[in-house]
Amino acid sequence: MVWGWCEARYERYNGCFLTRAEAIEEGRACCPKKDFWVAEGFYDCTQAHLPTAGDILEMMADSACDDVEDPDGWPDATAEAEAELNRFLEAWAEKHVAEPKWWLIAPDDDPELIRAGEFDFNE
Numbered sequence: 001m002v003w004g005w006c007e008a009r010y011e012r013y014n015g016c017f018l019t020r021a022e023a024i025e026e027g028r029a030c031c032p033k034k035d036f037w038v039a040e041g042f043y044d045c046t047q048a049h050l051p052t053a054g055d056i057l058e059m060m061a062d063s064a065c066d067d068v069e070d071p072d073g074w075p076d077a078t079a080e081a082e083a084e085l086n087r088f089l090e091a092w093a094e095k096h097v098a099e100p101k102w103w104l105i106a107p108d109d110d111p112e113l114i115r116a117g118e119f120d121f122n123e
Helices: 020-030 053-067 079-096
Strands: 002-006 014-017 036-043 103-105 112-114
Touching: 002 020, 014 020, 020 036, 020 112, 053 079
Parallel strands: none
Antiparallel strands: 002 014, 002 036, 036 103, 036 112
């Protein structure tokens, strides 16, 4: 998990802090007289953004529809063929695509408002 801070609740959060206290300390340093938000999140992963075999087959069918009115159920791939393509895509991404450097707020986490003057770690 990772923590960050921002000046507006739904803006991009700053920092990749290990603790809430570190995020608050940095937020306070950057916004000494203003309220700000802190939130906990997680690093995104490459697999979340990969197309699936189903996506690729659908794209192929859409492309065929550009040339013919009804491609008659084409492409007709078996479940095993789709599973093989999914494994290939995952292996290819693992080898060639860097993991994302951004993080996301956990869906069940509600960002916390830190009021100006609260949690002053410099005193």
